[in-house]
Amino acid sequence: MHHSALLGVLILFCSLPRSLGGKLLVVPVDGSHWINMKVLIVELHSKGHDVTVVRGSSSWYIEEHSPLYTSITVDIGEFDDEFMEKFLPSLLKMQRQGRSLWNELALADETYQRFKEIHEQICNMTATMFENETLMNSLKDAEFDVVLTDPAFGGGVLLAHRLGLPLVLNVRWTMYGEAHFDIAPSPLSYIPVTGLQLTDKMTFTQRVMNVMTRLLILYKNSKYFENPYREFTRKYFGPDVSFFSLLQNTDIWLMRNDFTFEFPRPTMPNVVYMGGFQCKPAKPLPDALEEFVQSSGEHGIIVMTLGTVFGQLLSELNDDIAAAFAQLPQKVIWRHTGPPPANLGNNTMIVSWLPQNDLLGHPKTKLFVAHGGTNGVQEAIYHGVPIVGLPLAFDQPDNLSRMRAKGTTKIVDIATMDRNVFLEALKEVLGNTSYRENMKTLSKLHHDQPMKPLDRAMFWIEFVMRNKGAAHLRTQSFRMSWIEYHSVDVILTLID
Amino acid sequence: MHHSALLGVLILFCSLPRSLGGKLLVVPVDGSHWINMKVLIVELHSKGHDVTVVRGSSSWYIEEHSPLYTSITVDIGEFDDEFMEKFLPSLLKMQRQGRSLWNELALADETYQRFKEIHEQICNMTATMFENETLMNSLKDAEFDVVLTDPAFGGGVLLAHRLGLPLVLNVRWTMYGEAHFDIAPSPLSYIPVTGLQLTDKMTFTQRVMNVMTRLLILYKNSKYFENPYREFTRKYFGPDVSFFSLLQNTDIWLMRNDFTFEFPRPTMPNVVYMGGFQCKPAKPLPDALEEFVQSSGEHGIIVMTLGTVFGQLLSELNDDIAAAFAQLPQKVIWRHTGPPPANLGNNTMIVSWLPQNDLLGHPKTKLFVAHGGTNGVQEAIYHGVPIVGLPLAFDQPDNLSRMRAKGTTKIVDIATMDRNVFLEALKEVLGNTSYRENMKTLSKLHHDQPMKPLDRAMFWIEFVMRNKGAAHLRTQSFRMSWIEYHSVDVILTLID
Structure with a gap:
């Protein structure tokens, strides 16, 4: 540089x-x-x-x-x-x-x-x-x-x-x-x-x-x-x-x-x-995608993306993810760049870009597999879709831990993840209705505001x-040193 | 009792x-x-x-x-x-x-x-x-x-x-x-x-x-x-x-x-x-009152009230107030109960009740003489009317000191007040346009909200x-003791 x-x-x-x-x-x-x-x-x-x-x-x-x-x-x-x-x-x-x-x-x-x-x-x-x-x-x-x-x-x-x-x-x-x-x-x-x-x-x-x-x-x-x-x-x-x-x-x-x-x-x-x-009601999907989504029947779909910046993981991880998805009755739409993973199931569609907001807002969507970036988490809250989280870096682990504390998200640790661990996480969030219900409640609260954000x-x-x-909303604190702000000088004077 | x-x-x-x-x-x-x-x-x-x-x-x-x-x-x-x-x-x-x-x-x-x-x-x-x-x-x-x-x-x-x-x-x-x-x-x-x-x-x-x-x-x-x-x-x-x-x-x-x-x-x-x-746009005044207000001409009117509970002051103070009002070209509407004060001028109307909000919102109103209760101060802000304050008790001195700090109010200390002190205060707020301008600015900011209060x-x-x-807006602090909340236990452990 x-x-x-x-x-x-x-x-x-x-x-x-x-x-x-x-x-x-x-x-x-x-x-x-x-x-x-x-x-x-x-x-x-x-x-x-x-x-x-x-x-x-x-x-x-x-x-x-x-x-x-x-x-x-x-x-x-x-x-x-x-x-x-x-x-x-x-x-x-x-x-x-x-x-x-x-x-x-x-x-x-x-x-x-x-x-x-x-x-x-x-x-x-x-x-x-x-x-x-x-x-x-x-x-x-x-x-x-x-x-x-x-x-x-x-x-x-x-x-x-x-x-x-x-x-x-x-x-x-x-x-x-x-x-x-x-x-x-x-x-x-x-x-x-x-x-x-x-x-x-x-x-x-x-x-x-x-x-x-x-x-x-x-x-x-x-x-x-x-x-x-x-x-x-x-x-x-x-x-x-x-x-x-x-x-x-x-x-x-x-x-x-x-x-x-x-x-x-x-x-x-x-x-x-x-x-x-940044969230909006879902728009209709392109025809091919809508057809794929509808083909999931009662099982619905899983949407997976790791955000704007990261298109893929290590190949061993990609293979494990593909293998886990292959065992599910749901259809999967997975944003993935780079070489296609081994073990890819018939139920999984690989795309290099996906209309995230429209997919998360689709009634067939049951689960969001996400890295936990702020935008994705906000969209999941907006549309009320529970998360299986694969946090990678930055604020992602903490974003997801907030969602976990609210009972809406299962976090998978990438350090120890294999196909079974990942599969169990998917099955848990798909099978235990509390994840979905908690996210729906959160979504309801998010929408229950006097004004749109x-x-x-x-x-x-x-x-x-x-x-x-x-100016009338700015406190005087910014004019103060740490010692003044915390009244340290006053306390020392009073103690003295 | x-x-x-x-x-x-x-x-x-x-x-x-x-x-x-x-x-x-x-x-x-x-x-x-x-x-x-x-x-x-x-x-x-x-x-x-x-x-x-x-x-x-x-x-x-x-x-x-x-x-x-x-x-x-x-x-x-x-x-x-x-x-x-x-x-x-x-x-x-x-x-x-x-x-x-x-x-x-x-x-x-x-x-x-x-x-x-x-x-x-x-x-x-x-x-x-x-x-x-x-x-x-x-x-x-x-x-x-x-x-x-x-x-x-x-x-x-x-x-x-x-x-x-x-x-x-x-x-x-x-x-x-x-x-x-x-x-x-x-x-x-x-x-x-x-x-x-x-x-x-x-x-x-x-x-x-x-x-x-x-x-x-x-x-x-x-x-x-x-x-x-x-x-x-x-x-x-x-x-x-x-x-x-x-x-x-x-x-x-x-x-x-x-x-x-x-x-x-x-x-x-x-x-x-x-x-x-609790504030509302002013409604038209009763005819008699409107006539009195209009008779003030370009000088406008002064509204005085000491709130719901207190109808009068000590008689020496009432007399001083009346004498000061009598020397002004404005008309005065004064909510006063008990014996009429001495020295009452022709320009002053004594009433036992007044439509405070409608009077403060009247375009002829130049000044509000008030004890500084929260309701009255809020109505003065709402309608943009500067204040001469006579704080009596409770939160009134502090309410008025806030308004003074914002350049909208002159406070008169009841302990040392006489007719001259009071008259000077009235003349200052009527004559120095900054009081009115500052209150108008405050009023504009108060009204500039996305929703009515x-x-x-x-x-x-x-x-x-x-x-x-x-529940999602309530912090965890209420579950904590003072020692936990301020991390005193943690700090003592770290220092130890």
Whole structure:
């Protein structure tokens, strides 16, 4: 990877005449995060707002030309395309060797180092923009109403501050971890830290683990991620402005979850839950697919996919999965790329892409085999389909452990999985009606809201545009040091 | 007062045929709190729900017979009607002598003792119900969907637990203080304790005061209020159930405020803000009143009222107020009971009752002179009318200090008020346009919500009725001891 190859900025941005709607500057994160952001952009566009998207020159997914938005392409050098390709097989091999995903990967210095490099790249990309006077002047002249960004990386937050614009986040993760931890009080006694697959009911030992892991994460965050941003903010904003304070100063946090997915926990007035905002009623399937689905008869179908990024597992695992499916009376639609697995049954259709939402919403669908990405879990909740989970990395184990705690999901550990283990898991969720009933209840609760999540998100984005922020919903906590916030100085004075 | 005079229960309750709507058991608090509860009952009634109201036999305001609800009257003995009549004059005299309202009244053992007696009375009233098998059986047979109560006193919470029913609170205060403190994390570094008139921006000294006062309140609460409830829960529910745990187990907290009124602070998933739910667009005034209002010409009018309970001040104060009003070009409508004040100007109309909402919503209204009760402040926000505040007791000083912090209100200290001080305050708010502009901004923010507060309240009451509670929005914190919640045991183990 070439971090130094930041050669310039290609500006496709042009000053459009101001429409009746507002003007948004969107700074998205690439990959699966873009899918979510695009849902918001489609809706904003349909409401007559002008959207401008900042994209890196090596973007995987974010199109340069779109009828939905104007784009600004910033050269961020070459991206290591092979990283993700190499990532999953190495991850799977590690687990199959019985090594702990959590200790060796999530908390490994190598992983932190890798993410640090991405953060550095983002800081460099943002600096490239800041240094380009023509670009910055045109951004100022454009008179945006708001910056909408995904703060998994910090570019949008920095840009909003530079332009003096209100800030709305489309968020579940920040560089520090699960986003609530940055903004809301988070008692570690019942709020599990991501990665440990704990619930909101913890034993004493689990609570000790939870506190220790949180401390470790704080230490690693500060060791790896603070530096690139600290250098950046010092250079461009002076010594008194930290990235964290800019993040806490956000007007509205649009959270990609809700309390049918997440455990209930303290929240803040400017946090708006839009979990499931990307979900829609199912549309009819293509004829061939519908025919296959209908051929399942009373047994119904199983849908399997491991998400946007991962098309296949190790071949031994693929073979085991195929063999297990072959023993079931259900029909199976399996998104799989790469060589076809051995042991494939007649009941199993391999596809390289599938209309996930339409399949999950089909009345014949009995079971979802999924890696546990947020989008898939939300769609399963929306349509009320129980899950057999094969968590691979990132937030997936914790997403699935939440679903397991709610009695809707069986998790299969990829480290010890074989065809029998997988088959038993499938049979359990298909045979024990409680999984389906619990997921139907969760689905009912998810739908029982005064407003649709996407409408709620739109309301608050437009609120910020109308009112130039949401200052009356932001607490004073962001102005305080840790010592002041926790009244440590007061307590010491009183004890003294 | 006769606490022992708990002679029996008069049951007017009858089994109505089940309508298409749900069935609610409402346990209100008397006095000004009933005004709020009645707004909810009117709306619930109009939506086709059956409402049953539990009232004390000596109720001041809660009618026994109403087309809106069926009532259950419980004998609570004689109530000391003179208490409130004697209360205000003694309060005012105390302040005029230069004594601190806060130290001598709010924190005085005498006040706590007085409230303890009311809590005992409520526990006795509830016990009377529990001991009446016929009543309790008829309540069980009625198959209510939910208990709706104001937890300033604890009867409704106890009754809900006894009947095994979901619980919705119409709340701003519990017996422990401002309701958020019971349920949401409340960092004392920026959340002012009620009574000190502090804001969310405190100096170090103010933060010390805030923490100390909170500790004092916790101590006094436990000394005075725990006992009657502890005895009650031990007797009827066993040693493992505390009143506080029942309160924390509430399904939905309908809070009578929002963040145009309250400072932004941490909240919880099952807290629903319905501040301003009682407010409505102004209706036309009676002809005589409209004529008087119109006669004010370009100068407009001033509306003064000290709320439901207090009709007048000390006569020296009344005279000063009248003299100050007499010097203004505005017309004044003043709700005043008792002997007419000396110095009354031609511009001032004395009335024993006024249509507060319709007057505040009248375009001629320039200023609201108010004691700072929650209802009046909410109506002032709703209609965008700046305030000159004369806080008398309870939450009024703090309500008004919030409005002052938002630049909408001038507070006059009743201890040192004379006609000149009052006149200057009136002139300042009438003359300095920032008060009006700030209140208009606040009003705009208050109205800029995706749903009207009353509709939101109705949605969540009906949600609880539909779903038999809101368990997925309740955190696990209520199951925990203080030591577990704050991870004190974990920290001690890690330090050890």
